[in-house]
Amino acid sequence: MITNLRGLLLAGAIGLAAAAPAAAQQTFYVAGYGGSFEQTMRKEVIPSFEARHNVRVEYVAGNSTDTLAKLQAQRANQQIDVAFMDDGPMYMAIQLGFCAPISSLPADDIVPAARFPGDRAVGVGIVGTGLMYNTQYFRERGWAPPTSWNDLADSKYRGLIVIPPINNTYGLHTLVMFARMAGGGEANIEPGFKAMKERVNPNVLAYEPSPGKMTELFQSGQAALAVWGTGRVASFAATGFPVDFVYPKEGTVTLLAAICPIAKANATPLAQEFVRAVVQPDLQALLAREYGYGPVNRRAPVDPAAMPMAPVGERAAKLINVDWDVINQNRDAWTRRWNREVER
Template identity: 60%
Template structure:
């Protein structure tokens, strides 16, 4: 049921902060606001924050549209927070972008890989990282930063170390063991904030990190000497995703905004400005083979590893507690 007209002059969107928010506010919101005569209220936070907000507001949802990572998005769908998307340009989308029952859709593909300071690596005559195992190298003691487990990048690293050592999503113990014994001793800090991450690199405290291709590209665009490696064992796929929130009085512009994010123009902009691999086949962003951060598009995107989110989400609370107890103590 559509809400009365007076409610339509305000659309509440929750999504990531940092450089992603800057691009939305500068390049994407003004066009949509003008087209639909609406004011967008943006609530910035990481995916875990946004999911927690949806849970806290369960009986009276303020949020109209949520932009969150694929893992938390599966949880949001399971908890009944997402409404089916009405006008999905299905033929134009890559199959990987779609969710079950079309209750969410990806707006961009990010690769989780290894970011490093190219300039300092050259000065120290260190080879560029090529493997997840490189993060165990004692020379990185005190200069490695990894986001914590409640962040998708940190989770990807844990799953990778489990998979490489006889385990996986269904047998996570080997991943914890590698973190505890071999990777953890090198870690300066388990940092979830994108702003703090770039600060640690800018100040020279951090030289290498597990991070996403989109964030790394935005950082490189500031002129920082960013290097970004797709590890030989495989980089992991993170689908930045959007869903219209299910509630008794929905704002019809929620659906319109989701459709807007799928358009070739927006998809091209998110590729050029933010480094997302596009999900719409008609997007025309420019690939640059000399760019410091290669975008996850074409074959690169096809080769990305996708985690088993159903298994992860069943166990994630227990893993988070264990992480706090054993790794980040």
């Protein structure tokens, strides 16, 4: 299958002529997630793209809010050519005019939930935000696996929990879920802050945004329970470490990993080609296998039985969506409050 993927990327850009051997090599900037996602890009996608188009790809790793901040800082002279971001920051990027329309998107093959307004971005994978736990740690202590978001408030896990901060989508989802469970929600976030401060915070070892640090905290035995995404957990489990993902009974929150070509005066046509390539069936199947994404392309050849954590099949029905219109109007204020009251 990887051979087919390489063949796809080497087959040529839609509407582009082959690069002349003597052409000067340009630099193509991709901003995206770090950790295992970055490794997959560097190993399976970037080399073929570089070879086909005679470009040097610079991968700029960072979480979604970091990438959005870079786009804002470079507004007058954008360096980034394409950007991967979570759905919330991606909606903001579109509203701020950073994303160009995608041309020749295979629209009929893309699930509707993965398409953004005006096709200015497209999903590359569906992730579920839920709970990760160390199965060996739990087994040795005779603990039953977690089943609920409320397990984060159980005092027996004091000092064993890791949650990404609110500038990371996983942390934001946690806040929204606790608000919803207490009768509030996106439009009434107060119950979420109350629960985080009074019930969850005493159990938290760290509010950690780095995927590498998250895995280190588990590998060292300091952490045993965390909020994370299906893709991250599947990649961690693939290393042989004893972790599993839990779809909480109150619901697992949808996180759509997405990509957009950056709008700028000197935009290269390769940005469009790169975006189209990552939603093709073979690459979608690769991301499903290597990273645990639920594919956004209906024609991606995946076996749900071989993807025990990914939101595919019946598991996809357990996903719930948040209201990004409301969240993005309030996110800056929530972040300031989180830093002042929760993560202090």
